[in-house]
Amino acid sequence: MTDSEILIVGAKGKTGSRVQARLTQAGIPTRGVSRSSTPSFDWTKPESWPAALEGVRAAYLTYHPDLSVPEAEGHIRKFCEMASDAGVEHVVLLSGRNEAGAQRAEQVLRKSGLEWNVVQASWFAQNFSEDFMVDSVLAGELVIPEGTAGEPFVDIDDIADVVVASILEPGLRNRLYEVTGPRVMSFADCMAEISKAAGYDVKLVELPLEGYIDALREQEVPDYLVALLPGLFADLFDGRSAYTAQGVREALGRPATPFSQYAQKALASGAWNRNAAGRVA
Numbered sequence: 001m002t003d004s005e006i007l008i009v010g011a012k013g014k015t016g017s018r019v020q021a022r023l024t025q026a027g028i029p030t031r032g033v034s035r036s037s038t039p040s041f042d043w044t045k046p047e048s049w050p051a052a053l054e055g056v057r058a059a060y061l062t063y064h065p066d067l068s069v070p071e072a073e074g075h076i077r078k079f080c081e082m083a084s085d086a087g088v089e090h091v092v093l094l095s096g097r098n099e100a101g102a103q104r105a106e107q108v109l110r111k112s113g114l115e116w117n118v119v120q121a122s123w124f125a126q127n128f129s130e131d132f133m134v135d136s137v138l139a140g141e142l143v144i145p146e147g148t149a150g151e152p153f154v155d156i157d158d159i160a161d162v163v164v165a166s167i168l169e170p171g172l173r174n175r176l177y178e179v180t181g182p183r184v185m186s187f188a189d190c191m192a193e194i195s196k197a198a199g200y201d202v203k204l205v206e207l208p209l210e211g212y213i214d215a216l217r218e219q220e221v222p223d224y225l226v227a228l229l230p231g232l233f234a235d236l237f238d239g240r241s242a243y244t245a246q247g248v249r250e251a252l253g254r255p256a257t258p259f260s261q262y263a264q265k266a267l268a269s270g271a272w273n274r275n276a277a278g279r280v281a
């Protein structure tokens, strides 16, 4: 391990911030980038990438808005070429399960000649507390498309632990870690756990796809998510992802974190506190 920095793309995001905190805690220098950093890094502007890559030894990549979008494969290809030219040795890519576009992007990294890891994650539990579904939880009603199957929601603290182990332990390199929570849960199961932890009822409403899209617009969910989410639900929640995988245990030698434990952490963070400043009780 040299003193050169570890590049974290999306360092203010859900997993990037956790990876950066863990590396900093371990005394490893990091360079966290995104559109708002200096130097800035924008996935849509490849001319912004070389400055971010200068002098780094390894990189953790979170792609925005989602690795399944059509342009991701080309961006990851170009990034790997630039990273090789810049002398980067190792790239860890966060990916999703059972998404054709994401798997094409994974293949680009795996064939790039760089040392690699793919952390292929199920849906994040933290989508309910740190992303687009937290407002629904606070409002007491989550809308999903009808017919949505179960998912082994993963605690992203586990993802960050797997990413950091991949970066720090050379013996874990050149492997794909499929990381999930320890059990498949329906969205109704999740709402029951969250209601129990939060101390108020969060009900689940299942609507036909058009009604779901209307509900997203009413909730003022950002346009890119309104465009992305129906496809993700259709592709992922038809039952094909309703199984657990062992990536957390393979990388860390411990079991994945249960959803109930995630819910306690989310509660303690204040994410579901209806009385917090700016929120309506």
Ligand SMILES: NC(=O)c1ccc[n+]([C@@H]2O[C@H](COP(=O)([O-])OP(=O)(O)OC[C@H]3O[C@@H](n4cnc5c(N)ncnc54)[C@H](OP(=O)(O)O)[C@@H]3O)[C@@H](O)[C@H]2O)c1
Binding pocket: 009, 010, 011, 012, 013, 014, 015, 016, 033, 034, 035, 036, 037, 041, 042, 043, 044, 062, 063, 064, 065, 066, 067, 068, 094, 095, 096, 097, 121, 122, 123, 124, 127
């Ligand atoms: N959510 C899930 O359930 C799930 C499941 C499996 C896999 N994934 C994968 O997880 C990845 C996202 O990781 P995450 O959730 O940790 O990230 P995130 O929380 O979505 O954070 C993304 C960060 O990216 C930055 N960003 C936005 N647009 C950007 C751009 N054009 N160029 C560079 N940076 C940009 C933003 O900072 P600035 O505003 O400063 O740019 C933001 O802080 C996606 O690739 C997705 O496929 C998600």
